[in-house]
Every structure is written in C-alpha cells, then in structure tokens.
Amino acid sequence: MSKQKLIPIIKCTSRNRVIHLTVIAVGLMTLVPFVLNDYQISLGTEVMIFALYALGINVLLGYTGYVSLGHAMFLGIGGYGLAILSVLWGWPVWAAVPATFLIGAILGGVIGFACLRVGKIQFLVLTLAFSQMLSGAFTKLKATGGTDGMAGIPRPDLAWLGVDSWNNDIFYLYVLTFFLVVTFTLYRVLHSPFGSVLVGIRENERRMVALGYRTGRYKIGAFAISGFVATVAGLLLAQRTGFATPDYMSWSYSGEGILMVIIGGMQSFSGPILGAGFYVLAKAGLADITDEYIVVFGLLFMIVVAGFRTGLSGLIKVILTWRTRNERT
C-alpha cells in the first residue's frame, strides 16, 4: 500500500488572506437582502441554516474522523425543543431559544457518551439508531402532534428594534447573526489546542493516548459541540418553516448533511459552508430539471470521495494558490 498523504487541518494560507476573504464574504452576505429578490433571499437563509448543520457534522466527520449517520436528530431536537418549550409550555421565545441550545449541547454530550464507547463502525450504526429512536418516539407522541408534528413555531419579537422578524429580509439578517456568531466561535474552538487534539485523534488515536490525552473526553466534547451547532441549525430551520416534524430527524436528512460536508470538502473549515451552499442551490436548480436530484448528488458524492477528497474548498484553494504563483512570477 502506498503511503497515505495526510492533509493538515491548519492551513498555511496567510492570516491576512483569510481575514480579507472573510470580510469580503461577510460584506456580500450582509448586502443580500438589499440586492436580491424574495425567493433568492429565502434560499440564502436556507443556505446559512444548512451550512451550520454541515459545520456541526464536520466537527465529527472531518476533524475527529467519526461518521455519524444520525445527526438529523439534532435538527429535530432544535425544532422540537423550541416547539415544546414555547408552544406547549408557553415559555417566552427569548428564554426558550437559549434553553433549547443548552438542551442540544447536553443531549449531545449524553448521546456522545453512549455512542463513543464502541468502535467506529458500531458508532455509525448506534448514531443512526439514536436518531431513529427519537424520530420513532416523536412519531408516536400524541402531545407533539405525532406524524404531523407541531405548527406555529414562534419567531423572536424584534419590535424593540422596530422590525418584524416575519419579514423575509429581517429573518435573513436574524439567521445571518446566528450564523456569524456560531461560525466565528466554532472557528476559534477548532483552531485552538482542543481542535488539534481532535485532529490528532483522527490521525492516530493510540498515539494521542500514549501522549497522555484522555481522548474519550475530547471525543465526547466534540460530539457535544457538533450536536450543539446542529441544534442551532434545527431551531432556525423550524423557525423558518414554522414546523417541527419527525421528518427532520429522518436518516435522509442525516445523509444529506454528510453529502454537503463531503462535496464541500471535509477536513477544512470552510468546506461544509461551500458544500451547503452548493447543495441547496443545486437542489433548487435541479428540482426544476429532474425529480431525481438524489442520483446526481450520489454520483457527485462517490466522485468526490474517490478522487477529490478536498472537495470544493480544495478546488478553490488550488485556484487561489495558482493565482498567487502567477502574481509572483
């Protein structure tokens, strides 16, 4: 067998360049509501929500090297958490939202503890089982509407800012705020020593143990963070559609999440964001042409896994370095 080429997680791209690109990207994203039409803005909102979801999955898949086939359960936890707290128990939205995030993180830790006691293959099946368990339970639960799920998910009352969150533009900016805060925090966390330990676990866990790291705790931490970020996405998704249904926990949502990460490029921070953008936009485009977009994505998925492990983010990086080289000469 040939020697495997390791892809370092911390890129050598200069710091300035990253900051420049980020500032430009954030600037463009803020401009969206003022430039594009209603449908495009709503697509943009969807992209950011699924980008958060994919970022969450990538903490496990790309950084720690664990495939979770059940991450859609956190989409459900985010949606149902908010629905149960606000609709059933009558909590105000400003309290229900952070409470849901907390629940997501805690459940992430607990489920992570249960799933990480076993090997990687068993992990894959066990995460799938947990998501099926939750979706089955919510399908049966009468209080949350069974198969139909719950409607009337509240959005925050932004009257004190003089705006209405049911307005498409405002909701876009609301999601953008969450997106930026979570993404920035996650970036800091994953580029801290903690993130490096996760990469170490991915590359060689036994060596990390030999170095004295309690890898079990780090992995549970990674699962909790991953679950928390996906919960944020789930909550925003429920607020966007106004529904929380067991459907959001189905394994096709888990599969689509993995699809986004792989297409965008796992093992890079920006990959899941690009992948989610590509996936949501291509799905919207393909749905007009063919009903069976899933075949196209499946093929794309296989090609990326087989030939271009760095995905879209790798492609962009190649273009950037090529340009830099041309500028120098």
Added chain:
Amino acid sequence: MDFFILNILNAMQLSMLIFILAIGLTLIFGLMDTLNLAHGGFYTIGAYAGSQLAINGSFWLAFLVSPLVAGIAGAILQRFALQPLASKGRSTHLDFALFTFGLLFVIMGGAEIIFGSAYLSIDAPAILKGGFAISGVTFPYYRVFVIFLGLTCGGVLWLLIDRTVLGAVVRAGVADRETVCTLGIDINRVFVVVFALGCAFAGLAGVVSAPIFGIYSHMGASILVVTLIVVVVGGLGSFKGSFWASIIVGTFETMAQAYAPDVQLYGLYILLALILAVKPEGLFAIQRRIA
C-alpha cells in the same frame, strides 16, 4: 396460544430473511474489513432484476438469476472501484463506508428513474401457493420456504467456509492477510469472489422478500438499517453472531408488531443501545490483532 405460534413462525421467517442479508454483509466485513453500506442497494438490484425476470419467465428463473446479477454488480464494484481505491491507501472504514453510502443513494434514485415509484411484486411460485391453517389463520407455505432457505444458506456458507479451500483462504485472510499474500495467493482475486458472494446473498434476499414485502425504490434503506443492527449486535464479522442476532431482531420486530405496535418504531433501537451498553463489541465479537 395459536396466535403465539403464528407469531413465532412469522418471526422465524423475518429472522431468516434478515439472516440471508446479514451473512452477506458479515462475509464482506469479516474478510475485507469493508463496511458495505450499499448492501441495501444490492438487495434492491436483486429484487428489481427478479421482477423483470419473473414477468417473462417464472419465479424460479428470477430466484436463480437475480443473485447472479447482484453478484456480478458487486464484483464490478469491488474490482473497478474499491480495489483501486484500496491500493491508493484509502481507509477501508471511513472512505469505503462513505463511497458505498453514495452508491446506495445512486441505486435507490436510479431504481426510481427506471421503474418509477410504484410498488412492484413477484408472484410466489405455484407450488408454494396456499398454506396450512392454524386455528383459522393460514400460514403460507412460501414463508416456510423462506425459513428453510435461510437455514440452507447458513448451512451452505458454513460448509463453504469450513470445508473448502476457498473457505480456508478466506479464514486465513481474516486472521492474517499479509501471510496469505506471501504464500502466493492473489488476495485481490479472493476479495472479488467474496464481495460478489456477499452481494449475491443480498440479491437473493431481495428476490425472496419480493412476494412478501413487495418491491419499491427505497426498499434498500430500511432493510439496511435492520441488517446493520444485526451485524453490530452479533459482533462484526461473526457468522454465529449474525445468526443469533438475526433471530433476536426478527423475533423482537415481529413480537413488537403483534403485541405492542407502539413500541415497534423505536423498541429495536433501544434494544441495540442496551446490548451495546453491556457488550460494546457485540454478542460474539471475533478477536482481531491490533496492528
């Protein structure tokens, strides 16, 4: 009491169907350390191939040829996709699981494009029509046939693994792949044969299940989940484990459906979590060297 006996028979029938699928997956995993998530896809291929063959021919033609179709498809996948990837040094766990996961999507979507989303079915053969009565409720002969088929498959595979040269090579490959290579055996060729055999079992399960459960494009996804649970509960790569886990899972599913339908949707997963909590490696884990 008669209701109970009927349920036991149904449980055995479901167990054996799952068992045929699970031994295919176990065979591939045991030797090659590859988790083939497209196993549900080969089950789908077998079922659709069977439905086409049964239209113009008979059930028995479908029964004999569809496992071949699935097997050949599996051999092609192993020879032209997985093997080149493995020689490039790809992890058989992470990358292959993802690659075959993508393939599962392609097969399910492809089936829907070609055959539409309608339910298809295969008629049970004339000789197995009808059934015997247990206090007024008929138990079809066809289901008895499935039970015996499952046991036969298990027996044949046991003979193959335990009593033939191919079996000896496979067992040696599981224990120590490098030494097998040094002995002058082309392990890649063995891999192709084993992969094809594993997929053929999936195809067989597909065509056999068609008269009972029908054929639809996403049939592979739900059965894959159950099969994965069986393989993990039994202990990865263990045939004995697959057998007992199939019986546990099949019985649990059938009994839950009969006596506690509310539990059926999630009971199995709780069972899985409990078993893995006590035995993280499954019931009959095989000992592997830690490289």
